Amino acid sequence: MRQSQFFTKTRKEAPADEVSKNAQLLIRGGFINKEMSGVYDFLPLGLRVLNKIINIIRDEMNMIGGQEIFMSALQRKELWERTDRWSDEKVDNWFKTNLKDGAELGLAFTHEEPISNMLEQFVSSHKDLPFSVYQFQTKFRNETRAKSGIMRTREFIMKDLYSFTKDEVEHLEFYEKAKKAYLNIFKTVGLGDMTYITTASGGSFSEFSHEFQTLCDAGEDIIYITDENKKEALNKELGMDVATQEEKAVEIGNIFTLGTKFSDGYLTYKDEAGENKPVFMGSYGIGPARLMGTIVEVLSDKDGIVWPKSVAPFRAHILSLGQGENVLKLAEETYKTLVDKGVEVLFDDRDVRAGEKFADADLIGIPTRVVVSEKTIESNMFETKDRATGEVKSFSLDHLISELQR
RNA sequence: CGGGGCGUAGUAUAGUGGUAGUAUACUUGCUUUGGGAGCAUGUGGUCCGAGUUCGAUUCUCGGCGCCCCGACCA
Numbered sequence: 432m433r434q435s436q437f438f439t440k441t442r443k444e445a446p447a448d449e450v451s452k453n454a455q456l457l458i459r460g461g462f463i464n465k466e467m468s469g470v471y472d473f474l475p476l477g478l479r480v481l482n483k484i485i486n487i488i489r490d491e492m493n494m495i496g497g498q499e500i501f502m503s504a505l506q507r508k509e510l511w512e513r514t515d516r517w518s519d520e521k522v523d524n525w526f527k528t529n530l531k532d533g534a535e536l537g538l539a540f541t542h543e544e545p546i547s548n549m550l551e552q553f554v555s556s557h558k559d560l561p562f563s564v565y566q567f568q569t570k571f572r573n574e575t576r577a578k579s580g581i582m583r584t585r586e587f588i589m590k591d592l593y594s595f596t597k598d599e600v601e602h603l604e605f606y607e608k609a610k611k612a613y614l615n616i617f618k619t620v621g622l623g624d625m626t627y628i629t630t631a632s633g634g635s636f637s638e639f640s641h642e643f644q645t646l647c648d649a650g651e652d653i654i655y656i657t658d659e660n661k662k663e664a665l666n667k668e669l670g671m672d673v674a675t676q677e678e679k680a681v682e683i684g685n686i687f688t689l690g691t692k693f694s695d696g697y698l699t700y701k702d703e704a705g706e707n708k709p710v711f712m713g714s715y716g717i718g719p720a721r722l723m724g725t726i727v728e729v730l731s732d733k734d735g736i737v738w739p740k741s742v743a744p745f746r747a748h749i750l751s752l753g754q755g756e757n758v759l760k761l762a763e764e765t766y767k768t769l770v771d772k773g774v775e776v777l778f779d780d781r782d783v784r785a786g787e788k789f790a791d792a793d794l795i796g797i798p799t800r801v802v803v804s805e806k807t808i809e810s811n812m813f814e815t816k817d818r819a820t821g822e823v824k825s826f827s828l829d830h831l832i833s834e835l836q837r
Numbered sequence: 838c839g840g841g842g843c844g845u846a847g848u849a850u851a852g853u854g855g856u857a858g859u860a861u862a863c864u865u866g867c868u869u870u871g872g873g874a875g876c877a878u879g880u881g882g883u884c885c886g887a888g889u890u891c892g893a894u895u896c897u898c899g900g901c902g903c904c905c906c907g908a909c910c911a
Contacts, residue, residue, distance in 0.1 A: 440862085442861095443861070447849065447903090465903095468904085524911090575910090576905095576908090578905085651910090714911080716911085785873095788871090788873090789872045793872090804871065806871080
């Protein structure tokens, strides 16, 4: 993609109304736009990152057998009344709306009720179990206080997976697989070393649950690391008195054992003996945007964002320096060659000074910067700089291609 | 939901009861070209409503919006 074609622009200064690092850098770089408090738009660069994250999650969900669907954001009141979750007293972050005739509808904050209702028509025998279903879908939560940029918003995409099993034994088997898949996801996006599993109470609708907490100053939770090797920690909300240091952390994922709370009397199956049993359920959530915000919080430096290769909007950033005819020609050829070879490249073909291109490249945070200038022509070698380590290297075109294809 | 802070140009900020200033961004021109260049040039602004006043961007009240701390957080 050519940077001269972007409708977005970078900014030198952070917006006055954003304090969080993730929002400041993402807005400065042109990844996101603030629509209102707790509501953000994803612009071309930001959407590329978000989609990378979504695809990493999707791959892992598919690998544990998850079947992808896409449910509606508008939800029926009746489904929520039968589990007693429609009342604002019970769930205080509802967004509700009305049909023209006055009928009330809910805007999804989660999907247990509609999904178990939808599945009633498909599940009737023990032979239909187990299976799991997931989606990337917009959730609305009427937070009294949105905060921390894209880490706690009122409208966001959530990956929610639901598992349907015959009983607790079968459930736990899947639950462990899901736990491993989650750890894989966080490792792939570059947060593995600083992410810990904590056990938590699970709230009023779950028997128990686990949270995935990433060490981060912008986090809202306090955890105690209990086993560094196993990446285990305790959440402070458990009220445990532990003799280890407190760490601030952000919850980037959670998995819940739901049991039969949402299925009892509705979503049932006939066992081998022909007896009706409620389906045993679990739910598993990740917010891709919160994950994106956490990556920025944890991995950025004073010059800007540092994207891990797995989620970077592009693999390489070509900067042409100067407006010399030969330089422009070589930069153009290099860009086309790399794209032909399957490398995702952002090409800074703008007619601006070197300093501005360097500063923007640092801010945007693409893993490898490739400079094309008079020096490149003289030496016939391409200078690269690693955004994360600052390491500068020189490559012939062939070696550059293979380096970027790795 | 409790407490605190704040709304001035696309962005970041200064200032004032009497025609609103700077930087940056943007237009145009010249120079420049390996770390956000220089000179010139032009465009663009006081959140909304009511009140006080001869006159309100400024003072008062209300509304709306934004941020922070806490509570809450399937």
